[in-house]
Amino acid sequence: MTVFCFDSLNRRGCLRAAVAAAVLAGHLPWALAATEAPNAMIERLSNEVLDAVGKDAAIKAGDVHKIVALVDRIILPHLDFKRMTAAAVGPGWRRATPEQQQHLQDEFKQLLVRTYAGALSEVSNLRIAVKPFRAAEGDKDVLVRTEVRGRGDPIELDYRLAQKAGEDWKIYNINIMGVWLVETYRSQFAAEINARGVDGLIEALVARNQANAPAR
DSSP, X not given: OOOOOGGGGOSTTOHHHHHHHTTSOOOOOOOOSXXXXXXHHHHHHHHHHHXXXXXXXXXXXXXHHHHHHHIIIIIXXXXXXXXXXXXXXXXXXXXXXXXXXXXXXXXXXXXXXXXXXXXXXXXXXXXEEEOOOOOOTTOSEEEEEEEEESSSSOEEEEEEEEEOTTXXXXXXXXXXXXXXXXXXHHHHHHHHHHHHHHHHHHHHHHHHHHHHSOOO
């Protein structure tokens, strides 16, 4: 069974913290007429998360249940999980039934929640330097380039956001030190699908999430 883990990409012990910081970057004003600008949204999320972590000793101490609840409440609504899952699964997504697609999305969400949860306790020790942001009013797909500082060498951190008509901005991919998260999972998921089909990938994700579930 394929093991899905970011550890193989970890350089200088900073990857998990960088993943959590992916939703904490963006401090340049960019006015849009109808909805909250992507930079403003990310800045708001950053303040909410850092404030919650700073006020809750249990979160800072690594209480997994409270960290997962924080991630679910503040961060998850701003990630496009359907798009991320479809891109990560690749061609197998189109062959999956609607029920399989939903199951894949649910399990992939749990996998990423554990990743964010495992990193949040380190967020307070990081700071984000936002590189020049180039986007025009009316753009619906943007790239924000940032640099994470505060633990060893600076870490390159880029993320993509998209906006559908009448909806808020959603994060759909993250680039950590030159490696895009969705593409990394795509290679792992493809190997599982080729070996055991879509159901095999679902079983692998379920097993992985069960293994990572916090003790009650």
